[in-house]
Amino acid sequence: MRLPVLFNPASGTHPKDPDALLRPLPKELRDRVEPLPFGPPWDYAPAIAQARAAGGPLLVWGGDGTMHHAARALLDAGCPVAMGVIPGGSGNGLARGLRTPLEPEGALQRLLEGRELQVDLPRLDGVPFLNLCGTGFEAAVAHRFAGLPSRGFASYARATWQLWRTWPEADLRWDALRGPDPEPTSGFQRIREAWRGHDPDLPERAWSLCFANLPQYGSGLWIAPHADPTDGALQWASLHRPSWFDLLAEAPVLFREGGHTPLRQEGRLLRAILHLDRPLPWHLDGEPAPERDRAELTVEPRAFRLQVTGACPWA
Structure with missing residues (x-):
């Protein structure tokens, strides 16, 4: 066999x-x-x-x-x-x-x-996902991309460009449990956490918002560099709409693992109920998901089995 x-x-x-x-x-x-x-x-x-x-x-x-x-x-x-x-x-x-x-x-x-x-294993209203889910601009792009006849980075970039200037922000209201920061287990993690500092407050408005179990959207874009799929928590990450200047000066930083940019904010939470000011599209691991104006995010610690390579940084 x-x-x-x-x-x-x-x-x-x-x-x-x-x-x-x-x-x-x-x-x-x-x-x-x-x-x-x-x-x-x-x-x-x-x-x-x-x-x-x-x-x-x-x-x-x-x-x-x-x-x-x-x-x-x-x-x-x-x-x-x-x-x-x-x-x-x-x-x-x-x-x-x-x-x-x-x-x-x-x-x-x-x-x-x-x-x-x-x-x-994180879930959006009970539906599981492995990498990340999100709403706002990124979900609108996922829905647009799913309807295109061709795949690949060029098609994704075209869908992104079509929505970048017109997609509006949404008001957010949270009922969330953030929990304590995990204790560092190595010298590297202690240095990393000290450099990172305290989590920002949960955003009251967002243009693009995701909840990440792992750090990458794909195509090399680091949306939640501090995401850890073994810590029993989700990393929320919001993006501000970039200006023309930001597209040149700040957006490339998102494609570097250690890059810091004011375009991105991120923090940690254990679970949350999120209320939006209107129904918005969502995605699960890049797959289009139905619109909703209320979403419940939960995490089941160590509930899924993955085969990984020796390069995977989590033990």
Whole structure:
């Protein structure tokens, strides 16, 4: 019994070649896996059963939307195995946040040589997500992007540009439990927390707002650099609408892991009920979600199993 590598031949911006994926692997690793093309009616049960019989994990090759739906299928099945993320989408925010190699061949080998990590499972009104959810400008872009005929960074940038100048801010009202900051467990973390300082107050207005379990949107944009998928909390992050000057001077900072910019604020919370001044679109891991003017955010500590590489920074 071999470990299944699920992939959707029609997804992503480049064709998926399973032979090219396996060719660089050592024979002992190549003999452990079996690529399986996947599509409608999207029945994950046989692949999950095969992964379980082979000792796991369930390896999934695709983008953030594919990972979102595979994770929900694993949750429905009771998480019998971990999920391994092989990047094959447009932004690959989940893979980037976990520090998984972006080349699918290298990612597969490192995952097979890797380890299991139990990560927090956040939910938006009870619906789980792995990387982040959000509302406002970023969700409007996700809805616009989902309706475009083509994928890739160019299409995403076009959707962003179309909405940048016209999307309005929203008034926010919070009922939130922020909780104490976690105690640093290493010298590096102590230095990092000292440099970071205290969390800002929860915003009363926002143009774009997300709740992050991991630090990246995708395509290299660090929206919540302090997000930790093992701390039992969510990192909220808001973006101010950038001016023309900001687009040149500040926006590039968002693409550096250690970059500090007044465009972004972030803080930590354990759970929250958020009231908006009007119904707004939402997204879950980049997938469009229904409009709502009230949202409940919760976190289940260490409730999902991921297969990660040795480069993943969380123990």
